[in-house]
Amino acid sequence: MTASLHILTLDPTHEKPERCQVCWANQPAFIYEWRPLGLGESKTMRGFCCPECAIELVRDMRASEIHEWAGEEGAVNAEVPDFMGPHDHKVSAFAATE
Numbered sequence: 001m002t003a004s005l006h007i008l009t010l011d012p013t014h015e016k017p018e019r020c021q022v023c024w025a026n027q028p029a030f031i032y033e034w035r036p037l038g039l040g041e042s043k044t045m046r047g048f049c050c051p052e053c054a055i056e057l058v059r060d061m062r063a064s065e066i067h068e069w070a071g072e073e074g075a076v077n078a079e080v081p082d083f084m085g086p087h088d089h090k091v092s093a094f095a096a097t098e
C-alpha cells in the first residue's frame with residue numbers, strides 16, 4: 001500500500017469551516033486526505049487546511065518518501081551491491097528539492 005495525499009478545492013457555498021484543522025489558526029482553503037504509507041483506507045485522515053498547511057503536508061510527504069527510499073536503497077544494495085536503480089530514481093526525483 002502506497003502513501004497518498006489529495007488536496008481538493010473547497011466550495012465555500014457548501015462548506016464553511018472556520019479554521020484549518022492542521023494549524024488551527026488560519027482560514028481553510030482546501031480539503032486534504034492523507035494516508036500514510038502502509039496504512040489502509042480506514043486510516044485516511046481528512047480535514048480542511050489552509051494554503052500554508054497544504055504545502056507543509058506535501059513537504060511532510062516528501063520527507064517521508066525520502067526516508068522510505070533510503071530504507072529501500074539500503075535493502076536493495078545489501079542484496080545486489082551494484083544495483084543503482086532506486087538511488088538514481090531518488091536523485092532524479094528529488095534533485096531540485098534536497
Ligand SMILES: [Zn+2]
Pocket residue numbers: 020021022023024025026049050051052053
Ligand atoms: Zn493551517
